[in-house]
Amino acid sequence: MIELPVVDAVKAKRTKKPDWLRVKLPVGQNYANVRKLVDEHKLHTICESGNCPNMGECWGAGTATFMILGNVCTRSCTFCAVATGRPPEYDEQEPERVAKAIHLMGVKHAVITSVNRDELKDKGAEIWHRTVVETKKLSPETTIETLIPDVKGKWDALYTMISAGQEVVSHNMETVESLYRRVRPQAKYARSLEQIKLTNEFGKRTKTGIMLGLGEKEDELFKAMDDLAAHGCHILTLGQYLQPTKRHIEVAEFIHPDKFAKYKEEGLKRGIKYVESDPLVRSSYHAERHVNVPI
Template sequence: MSEVRDLANPAERHPEKAHRPDNPSPRKPPWIRIKAPSSKGYFDTRATIKEHKLSTVCEEAGCPNAAECWAQGHATMMIMGEICTRGCTFCNVATGRPDKLDPFEPARVAQAVEKLGLSHVVITSVDRDDLGDGGAAHFAQTIRAVRRRRPEATIEVLTPDFLKCGPEALETVIEARPDVFNHNLETVPGLYLEVRPGARYFHSLRILQRAKELSPEVFTKSGLMVGLGETRPQILQVMDDMRAAGVDFLTIGQYLQPSPKHHAVERYVTPEEFASYEKAAYAKGFLMVSASPLTRSSYHAGADFERLRAARLAALG
């Protein structure tokens, strides 16, 4: 798929931030190991996705864990097309003018979930600033379609920030009763203009807080990338902000530069540093923390959900 990028993308406006010979990313360390797809399970999963004409964030964002997850039949559904209206400098999803919503997509997602036999479903999307509700109703329709087709499955949504919408957009998603509401802060506030220029840090934080207010029983979740130029004190402050917003589950993973046009990797964080972040996060009160170089929002999401649910029960005594 060709990528559409223009001056709305900060990587195009600021080519000095791209990977260049005089501004190289450091060499990948030995703990960053990405498996090539080879298993029958991987190709069976890919065939199911193609059969139902669906997109996955695993493919569109170039997830390093795709081979492992697809081998187990786990794929993260990406709804509302393959073209995003934002131009974040870390993201490999194409930027441009999206197509109209497909009203039959929610049903096809549900059919694929049933065929794959998923017990925990992760649904995400591109940003759709072209839509009045940011695609909230489409999220809700997809959640309900999956519930009808596979009522025993738990559902996790990873949504955009609905920045250009009213509060009813988030309310629409929460009313569909996902089990986990995830919205990634991605990075520290001081890097938003470089990394996530179309978003606003405190708006994203408020989305997470409001989701918990609307539905106290829903698990809230957010993720951070490291290696973009942030400092440890900044990460610890974001953890405090998340806890103040009632976030239950934190993921932290290494940023990997998708192409020379994207934000360069400033450094590779060591496994020991990830372990330290995990320890600090648990000390701050998160029910669940996943922190490792290859951690991503939906990596091991099903197993992590069971651990999260068990942690809540333990906390309640």
Template sequence: MNPLKKKPRSTGYQPPPEKPDWLKVRLPFREKENPVDLVRSSVEGGKLNTVCESASCPNLNHCWSRRTATYMLAGDICTRRCSYCDVAFGKPFALDPEEPLRVAESAKALDLKHVVITSVNRDDLSDGAANHYKKTVELIRERLPECKIEILVPDFKMKEESLEIIYSSKPDIFNHNLETVERLFPTVAPAKKYERSLNVLQHASEKGFLTKSGLILGLGETLEEVHATLKDLRAVGVQMVTLGQYLQPTPTHLPVSEYIRPEVFKDLKEYGKSLGFRTVFSGPLVRSSYHADEQVPWFAN
């Protein structure tokens, strides 16, 4: 039986299935100078947050070994509580006006060719931190004119004024993750809305931006639901998509329903390509910003 066709399990706590071999991360380097330490020094020295650490990403060492990191703006406390995410939930602190400059200086110090910028949800702010994004992008561009800049944004509650602020910074890639199939939204991301996320992506696509989105699998979705979701993303103009395995960050988070086998991810990659996506990154360890530089059409095969 295809593992994606199993019935979704209860959302109450239960021990996850045993992690298979294909989810073991192996570091790709054996260098005297550890690149992970260089990135850590830059991030910690600038008092910066990364989604790599805040969301307990399993690829942290792998990505940092390539001198890449996903900067997380606007603090490390989110105004939304999603059952899959390890970022802290609560009342955020005021924005740090110096944070955009420190991010830009870190990106410059690491001489990044492709930088990913994301943030926590800041529903407490009228613009959702859109101006904070804009300032960060502009400061990176001043220091690294050739660097490609990808922004991984929240839905901004579909406020067009906030989206227009984002657009004015002219990011190279506009990314907003759908995360899961429509049926599971109330359980997985109760503060988000499936149609609203699609509307955000369509709005950005219609403005001419290269748009990207991602799904995490193993939450109880069916193969048919994944196919339907990919069709919905293509219908609103999304050109790049990522598909990866959900991993339970702590026992209090939504449990893993199943570990999806690599061959299923391979089949989904082919299905995505058949729909017309320009790039499809699909695999157990794939995340939205995992090897983000290789996901863009001008680098991807």
């Protein structure tokens, strides 16, 4: 049983959402076109399943982050809005459907992610590989970032996932080491670092994301940055954690934009080559900028 913090009146006042976290509602023709394509091709997007605050902006620009292997996750992370449970059988034709949708949208840079499929022997690696290959086949000029799950140390599955021709491979750490048991109970901090290290050694551009405002201390964040740099992480995104529902872990603190600016400089100073740091940043926000980060 995960113990969540008790909220008192003082904390509730302190964690009231500030003005800098306001976002525009999704509107416009481009947004409507993406909405139509997603619905027509029966696609899942982390934009919807994760309640992303940037969905209006990104979909309005004609881009989306596609989520493969269904929309039910085998993990029970306390920050995540994606449904938890035993997933149904996956769709063998999904790689072709995702590739077709990306082609029809005409995106220059596509982001693909997935739920965790721990019950599968290969952790979904074959579907991952085929989705990237099919996308490149239909849209050879499209660059691709794959935001892959923790493979639980099954490194042959990792190599299958990352060997399909994508330009960027991302795996999110999500938080600092001390909060893993509360935030990512089925994950391990050291194992996720090792996954990033092996991806870098494979020759891929590596990326990760960390949420702030979960109760981490500043020195813990700096240690995570040092660990990431030491394990070959090239790109880091830092954003404000937002509680998706009352059932999820609560926000401990809203971090001011000035601190995010400071943390960007700290990350660069510690050896990470590119840092996106802002309250509304999510792992796939401005992802097209990350393709050309030197490795």
